[in-house]
Amino acid sequence: MTSLLPFEDAQKRLISMAEPLASETLPVAEALGRYLAEDLIARRSQPAGDMSAMDGYAIRFADREGPWQLAGECKAGSPPCPPIKSGQAARIFTGALMPDGADTVVMQENVTQDEDGGNDIIRLISDPSPSKGHHVRGKGGDFNAGDIMLQAGTYLSAAALGQAVMAGAGSITVGRRPKVAVLSTGDELVAPGTDTLSHQIPASNDVMIAAMLSQTPAITHTISRIKDNLDSLCDALASVDDCDVIVSIGGASVGDHDLVAPAFERLGGQTDFWKIAMKPGKPLMAGKLGDSIVLALPGNPVSAFVTATLFLLPLIRHIAGSRSPLPVMQTAETRTALPATTHRAEFLRAKVDNSGITAMNSQDSAKLSVLAAANALLYRPPHSPVQPEGMAVSYITI
Numbered sequence: 001m002t003s004l005l006p007f008e009d010a011q012k013r014l015i016s017m018a019e020p021l022a023s024e025t026l027p028v029a030e031a032l033g034r035y036l037a038e039d040l041i042a043r044r045s046q047p048a049g050d051m052s053a054m055d056g057y058a059i060r061f062a063d064r065e066g067p068w069q070l071a072g073e074c075k076a077g078s079p080p081c082p083p084i085k086s087g088q089a090a091r092i093f094t095g096a097l098m099p100d101g102a103d104t105v106v107m108q109e110n111v112t113q114d115e116d117g118g119n120d121i122i123r124l125i126s127d128p129s130p131s132k133g134h135h136v137r138g139k140g141g142d143f144n145a146g147d148i149m150l151q152a153g154t155y156l157s158a159a160a161l162g163q164a165v166m167a168g169a170g171s172i173t174v175g176r177r178p179k180v181a182v183l184s185t186g187d188e189l190v191a192p193g194t195d196t197l198s199h200q201i202p203a204s205n206d207v208m209i210a211a212m213l214s215q216t217p218a219i220t221h222t223i224s225r226i227k228d229n230l231d232s233l234c235d236a237l238a239s240v241d242d243c244d245v246i247v248s249i250g251g252a253s254v255g256d257h258d259l260v261a262p263a264f265e266r267l268g269g270q271t272d273f274w275k276i277a278m279k280p281g282k283p284l285m286a287g288k289l290g291d292s293i294v295l296a297l298p299g300n301p302v303s304a305f306v307t308a309t310l311f312l313l314p315l316i317r318h319i320a321g322s323r324s325p326l327p328v329m330q331t332a333e334t335r336t337a338l339p340a341t342t343h344r345a346e347f348l349r350a351k352v353d354n355s356g357i358t359a360m361n362s363q364d365s366a367k368l369s370v371l372a373a374a375n376a377l378l379y380r381p382p383h384s385p386v387q388p389e390g391m392a393v394s395y396i397t398i
Contacts, residue, residue, distance in 0.1 A: 004277035006382070007310065007345050011326065013273055014286050014311055017293055020321045021176040021244070028164055031156050034174035034217050035321035040150040043168030046142040049080070050098040054135040057089040057111060057122055058102035061132040070113070070120035074099055089122050098136060105135035143167065153323025175321025180218040181240035182206050185233060185251040185260070186299065189225045204368065205249045205304050209297070212308050217320045218245075233263040237289065244319055246292050247312060250299030260296045261285065269294060277382060278345045280365040281307040302365040306347050306377065309398060327396045329379065332357040338387035341380045349374035350395060357395055374398065 005013075023037035052058065052074070059068055068089035074081040076095035083100035084090050090099050098105075110126045143149060149167045150160055156174065164172055184206035192202050206224045213220045221243070226236050228251065240246055251260040264271065264287060271287040278284075280303035285296035295312055297304045309327060317325035333356040338348075348359045349370050359378050360370050379394040380387075387393060 004275050004282065004344065005273050007276050007278040007281075010273055010276045010284070010286070011311060011314065014293075014295070014315055015318050015325065017272060017286070017288065018244075018315065018319050021178060021319055023173050023321070024176050025171050025173045028161055028169055028172050031164075031172045031174050032158065032161060034156050034177075035317070035323075036150050036152055036154045036156060036160075037173045037175050037321055038152050039148050040154075040164055040167065040169060040172065042143050042145050042147045042149050045140040045144045046166055047137050047139055049139050050103075051137045051139075052092045052094055052096050052098060052105050052135065053137050054105050054107050055093050056105045056107040056135065058084065058092040058098055059089045059104055059106055060084070060086060060102060061104040063087055064104065064106075066111070066122060066124040068122045070122055072099065103136065104132055107135065151323065153321055155322065175217070175319075177217040177219050178244040178316055178319045179242065180213055180220050180245045180247060180316065181243040182209050182213070182220060182222045183226055183233075183236050183240070183246065183248045184222070184224045185226045185228060185248060187228045191225070205297075205299065205301055208301065208305060209247060209249060209308055209312070212305075212313060213316065216313060216316045218316050228259060230259050230263055230266070233259050234266055237263055237267055237294075241290050241292060243292055245312075245315060246289065246294045247308075248294070248296045249304050251296070264289065264294060264296075277343060278306075278310075278347065280347070281310070282344070284311065286311075298365075300365040301368045302349070302371050305371055305398075309377065309396065310347070329394045329396060331392045331394055333390050334359070334378070334387060334393045335389060337389050338378075338380060338384075338393070340386050341382055341384040343382050345382050346380040347396075348378040348380065350376045350378040352376040352395060352397070357393060 071084050071088040072081040072090045074090050074092040074096040076093050080097040081090050081099045084102050111122050112125050113122055188200050189203040190196055190200050203225050206222050210220050210222050223236050226232055248260050251258045269287050269289040274285040275282055276284050283298045284307050287294050297307045314325040332352050335356045335358040348363055350357050350359045362370050376395045376397050
């Protein structure tokens with residue numbers, strides 16, 4: 001029996017086949033979901049000066065017992081109000097710069113205001129400040145100009161974009177979007193929503209894989225329901241030779257109608273690996289066709305989903321510039337006993353919550369209903385012994 005490539009080795013080999021794409025510069029508002037191509041350095045400090053965190057009165061901490069003579073008003077978005085002297089206070093609002101001479105803010109709820117000899121006097125009615133600097137956000141308390149705000153390879157989420165803008169960025173340098181072709185093969189496939197005969201099934205895999213790719217920066221082009229004909233498959237592969245990645249679904253095994261390997265060979269493709277030690281997903285194949293990476297996924301829906309999670313999405317993230325493209329493994333206690341495994345790693349559909357993780361009763365690789373009900377893939381390394389209930393296991397969220 002030909003030895004199978006361990007799935008971790010296959011992941012590494014696939015990633016090593018590709019280099020990240022060149023970068024481009026975009027307005028910050030257009031960079032959601034991309035990966036930062038270079039470190040983002042803060043151009044300003046935040047806050048830019050000492051700032052009030054409360055509506056109240058700016059005072060000197062040394063004068064914390066009061067009373068204070070009202071000396072001015074400090075508004076958010078305005079230049080600093082005039083300096084205050086000992087015995088004075090300035091009305092101040094959240095987000096306003098502190099006046100020179102003030103170092104503490106007394107909340108407005110802790111004081112009362114009256115008039116004495118024509119002056120507005122602020123008097124303390126409860127303890128204003130347990131410590132100097134209370135209710136003041138110090139200059140650079142979040143970050144300072146010159147700090148690295150976001151490292152190269154960071155995924156640009158909504159929060160990351162907000163941070164970039166706060167750091168002074170108006171544009172941002174990101175990795176380019178990979179072009180990905182999704183080819184779905186099989187004489188048995190019919191268009192979604194079409195009435196099916198007993199020998200037919202709706203073409204769900206290409207919709208599912210394209211949906212998974214939509215969570216990455218990929219630009220996806222789909223060719224669905226390619227017939228199990230060598231010429232048709234060769235024509236489809238040749239038509240997308242300008243793509244960075246070509247993903248085929250189905251036809252990657254060794255049956256008479258599994259034509260991905262023969263088509264790949266006819267077109268001069270170079271196979272890097274074929275068949276890996278994992279379940280589901282053994283027939284996975286990867287190689288190069290011209291400048292394109294070809295990844296042939298199994299046709300069973302669950303096998304296609306699992307291999308896309310472990311191989312296709314990490315490859316796209318890597319090409320798009322991610323510094324951590326592989327899925328993140330987490331741990332939880334298993335709520336059920338798990339049987340021993342063979343020489344193949346296993347990824348079980350499972351549900352995880354605060355009480356732990358539970359493998360689904362059925363692991364049939366054709367049952368999309370089980371996959372749709374799961375939110376995790378429970379990882380079982382090869383040659384694992386029986387795992388009793390309550391032991392820690394690894395999983396990937398899906």
